Amino acid sequence: MENDNTTSNVITNLITEFSKLPGIGPKSAQRLTYYMVKITKDQAFNLSKAIAELKEKILSCSECFNITEQSPCGICSSETRDTSIICVVEQPIDVIHIERTGVYNGLYHVLNGVISPINGIGPENLKINEFFQRIFSLQIKEVILATNPSMEGEVTSMYINNFLSEKNIKTSVLARGLPIGSDLEYTDDLTLVKALEGRKLLE
Amino acid sequence: MENDNTTSNVITNLITEFSKLPGIGPKSAQRLTYYMVKITKDQAFNLSKAIAELKEKILSCSECFNITEQSPCGICSSETRDTSIICVVEQPIDVIHIERTGVYNGLYHVLNGVISPINGIGPENLKINEFFQRIFSLQIKEVILATNPSMEGEVTSMYINNFLSEKNIKTSVLARGLPIGSDLEYTDDLTLVKALEGRKLLE
Numbered sequence: 331m332e333n334d335n336t337t338s339n340v341i342t343n344l345i346t347e348f349s350k351l352p353g354i355g356p357k358s359a360q361r362l363t364y365y366m367v368k369i370t371k372d373q374a375f376n377l378s379k380a381i382a383e384l385k386e387k388i389l390s391c392s393e394c395f396n397i398t399e400q401s402p403c404g405i406c407s408s409e410t411r412d413t414s415i416i417c418v419v420e421q422p423i424d425v426i427h428i429e430r431t432g433v434y435n436g437l438y439h440v441l442n443g444v445i446s447p448i449n450g451i452g453p454e455n456l457k458i459n460e461f462f463q464r465i466f467s468l469q470i471k472e473v474i475l476a477t478n479p480s481m482e483g484e485v486t487s488m489y490i491n492n493f494l495s496e497k498n499i500k501t502s503v504l505a506r507g508l509p510i511g512s513d514l515e516y517t518d519d520l521t522l523v524k525a526l527e528g529r530k531l532l533e
Numbered sequence: 534m535e536n537d538n539t540t541s542n543v544i545t546n547l548i549t550e551f552s553k554l555p556g557i558g559p560k561s562a563q564r565l566t567y568y569m570v571k572i573t574k575d576q577a578f579n580l581s582k583a584i585a586e587l588k589e590k591i592l593s594c595s596e597c598f599n600i601t602e603q604s605p606c607g608i609c610s611s612e613t614r615d616t617s618i619i620c621v622v623e624q625p626i627d628v629i630h631i632e633r634t635g636v637y638n639g640l641y642h643v644l645n646g647v648i649s650p651i652n653g654i655g656p657e658n659l660k661i662n663e664f665f666q667r668i669f670s671l672q673i674k675e676v677i678l679a680t681n682p683s684m685e686g687e688v689t690s691m692y693i694n695n696f697l698s699e700k701n702i703k704t705s706v707l708a709r710g711l712p713i714g715s716d717l718e719y720t721d722d723l724t725l726v727k728a729l730e731g732r733k734l735l736e
Binding site: 337338341343348351358361371375376379380382384388421422423426 | 541546547549553563566569570574576577579581582586591600
């Protein structure tokens with residue numbers, strides 16, 4: 331009974347909500363909550379509003395399944411992008427990462443996951459059929475399979491590649507190799523194997 | 534221009550807001566934002582609402598300056614707490630930590646900071662005068678100075694102790710020594726010095 335009085339409900343409630351976020355443990359949730367206590371009402375409302383607005387305004391693009399505020403999204407409806415090349419990624423966040431590089435100007439297709447039998451996720455749970463349909467309707471010349479270099483990512487890429495191999499479409503995967511700034515000594519064996527296999531002749 | 538279309542404004546806005554939180558870097562802010570995209574509307578609104586409610590309902594207790602939903606707070610208005618002993622802490626979060634131990638049943642006084650000349654924080658910026666006034670109005674027999682074992686915390690405790698030394702009030706500080714579960718080999722020198730100085734005779 332006494333303890334119920336000492337911590338306010340709104341405090342414990344916010345600690346609980348913060349704890350549900352990925353990578354936020356109970357201690358961090360507590361620290362974040364007391365940070366919210368300290369900042370101004372306006373500062374706190376900005377975060378609260380940003381979360382609410384996200385859920386109110388966000389849509390899935392009817393073409394590429396990236397998240398967007400209007401469907402089709404800015405990339406799919408752009409007149410300056412190369413619509414003959416399409417990059418297949420696992421998640422919306424991957425689109426941002428690739429866009430930031432500034433070297434790609436084609437379309438995207440977001441699978442919204444990867445094939446993962448252990449987790450009961452098959453091709454039918456992803457936007458793979460939608461991708462195959464898009465291939466037909468668009469004049470695609472090249473598909474870049476940019477799933478993550480994980481077991482599931484590779485399986486998903488292979489599944490899509492099997493389908494594409496019969497069509498007359500160039501298909502590529504992102505290069506595997508040493509990440510820039512890495513140290514050979516600390517590189518895992520598989521990455522080193524891929525780096526050796528993918529070595530390039532110097533001209 | 535193109536790039537403005539690729540990332541939705543509500544996404545970049547939420548990433549910015551998450552980045553402002555302590556301990557949340559740009560990468561974590563991005564991860565949290567995309568997590569918010571994935572969860573249900575209800576789950577996201579729970580967090581949004583919890584933040585808004587905190588700022589709407591939270592008050593500073595007029596007695597101890599702890600955060601509370603009603604002033605005076607549950608501890609100050611409790612009839613079962615020992616009002617002859619008061620524990621001085623830096624922040625509201627410290628009250629929770631001490632309450633959790635379950636071994637303390639007195640009152641609290643939250644300073645809302647520490648004396649820190651480099652940061653321009655003097656005694657007048659803290660709830661120190663309010664504390665001295667409370668000492669007079671309450672029949673306090675013991676003051677526990679529970680500021681952090683940092684330079685600023687020690688200075689703040691000393692400042693309060695100087696005032697109390699003339700009054701006939703028992704004043705104590707939390708014991709300094711080896712934390713439970715620690716390893717002598719990895720203990721810093723100052724802690725070891727404090728542990729030696731504070732050694733207890735076995736009976």
